[in-house]
Each structure stands twice: as C-alpha cells, then as structure tokens.
Amino acid sequence: MSNVQSLERALTILNKLSEYPDGIQITRLSEQIGLTKGTLHRLLATLSNMNYVTKDEETDKYKLGLQVLFLSRNLLNNTDVVTVSKPFLEKLSREVNETIHLCTEDRGEVVYIDKIESSQTIRMYSRIGSRAPMYCTGVGKILLSGMTPEARDTIISNMTFIPKTPSTITSKEELLEEIERVKSQGYALDDAENEEILRCIAAPIFDHKGKIIASFSISGPRNRITMEVINDTLIEKMKQYSLVISRNLGYTGSLEIQK
Secondary structure, eight states: OOOOHHHHHHHHHHHHHTTOTTOEEHHHHHHHHTOOHHHHHHHHHHHHHTTSEEEETTTTEEEEOHHHHHHTTTTTTTOHHHHHHHHHHHHHHHHHOSEEEEEEEETTEEEEEEEEOOSSOOOOOOOTTOEEOSTTSHHHHHHHHTSOHHHHHHHHHTOOOOOSSTTOOOSHHHHHHHHHHHHHHSOEEEESSSSTTEEEEEEEEEOTTSOEEEEEEEEEETTTSOHHHIIIIIHHHHHHHHHHHHHHTTOOSOSSOOO
C-alpha cells in the first residue's frame, strides 16, 4: 500500500525540524526536503494550527511545537527500562561526575532514550531522541553483541561505514571482530571513534528473558576517561550497575552476554 503523499510530506517536515532545535527558515527547509515554498506554506499552516509546528515571527524560523511533546508524553515514561534505570544511572553519574547515556536500537541505529548530564561542561551532540551509528559507539556495539547472528548480519549489511574520526571502524570484518571482543569482556569501548575528543565505556541491560534490551554508557573527554581509569575503576563499576539494573528488570542470569 502506497504512502499518503501529504501525510508523508508532513512527517518529513517534522523529522527535518527535529534536527533544528533553534528553528529553520522556510527557504532553507525547502532546499533540505525538496518541496516548493508554496507546498511548504500549506503544510506548515496546518501543522501550526495543530501546534505541531511554531513560527518565530522575529526570525521567520519554524520549529517543533509542544504538541509533539504531548504525543510522546507517555512513551518514555511507560518504558520500564527508562523508569527502572533512572535512579541507578543518576547515582552512577554522581559517582563518576560524567555524562551517562541510556540507549536502545531502532532500525539499525542507536537511539538515546535517556541522558544524565555531568556537572563538568563539555559539548556533546547527543540528545534524548537523537540517533547515532552502531559501529562507532560503545552502546551500539553492546546492542549488536546481544543480537542473533541473523539480525546482526542484516543490520551490518545495511551499514555505511563512515570514518568519523581516525579511530572509527570502517569494515564489516573489523566490526565483527570487535563484537566478539565485546562478548568476551562484557563491556564495550568507544575510543574516540564517534567524536574525537570523547571516550566512552558501555555495558548491557538484560530483561527477564536474558535478552539485551538496552545499553548504558559513561562518556567524557579522553583526558578524564583514561584507559587507566577504565581499567582500574570503570569496568567493575559498569558491571555492577549492569547487574543491578538488569536484576530489577527480572534478569536472573550472570553478566555473560548471551550468544
């Protein structure tokens, strides 16, 4: 069944506006999504009337309206892994004073479903709801490691390995070797592979069936998240939190990643 064109266009507009939290003018939006300004005006008028889009009259920029937030008000709140993990991840953040991410997989990408900021200022591009590649993030490697070989191969076969930094994995073979390493050690690293100044360590969260349903990470600049700190402190800490969160979701097994 083919898509309804006007609905598809409206959703494309919303998706594009989500990339511009400060708004975007209609001329640039037209260029970004390939629709004429006349068509955009009509669609934006309807979306504005329903509060899915708002317009800043001073800058003539359009951005997402609060109705989008209303739609998603119960989505994350009703996700057990977010609710259960929150107090533990907040405690972890206080202990290490670094940014904590909670992620899951959707359509072959990492989706950030919770984020706890460090009091130490450093710019990170992640936001709740934003996405990242799986091959160059610690959380993505964890999520891949918990998949069946068939599901993992399907996702990897559709990946485009873009070298985001000099350390980025750039081939299927290299990624598969890394996943095997993750399985054996029970944690994953993003060693400046996604953002050059950052290093992350990630661990799995299991559900009551022993399936990895999410991954969480500690992220910070390489001068603070050193390999010495990782080896001396963070590996053990991540495994402890992985187990306690998973236990609260009904997991009864060990921390060995299921194959």
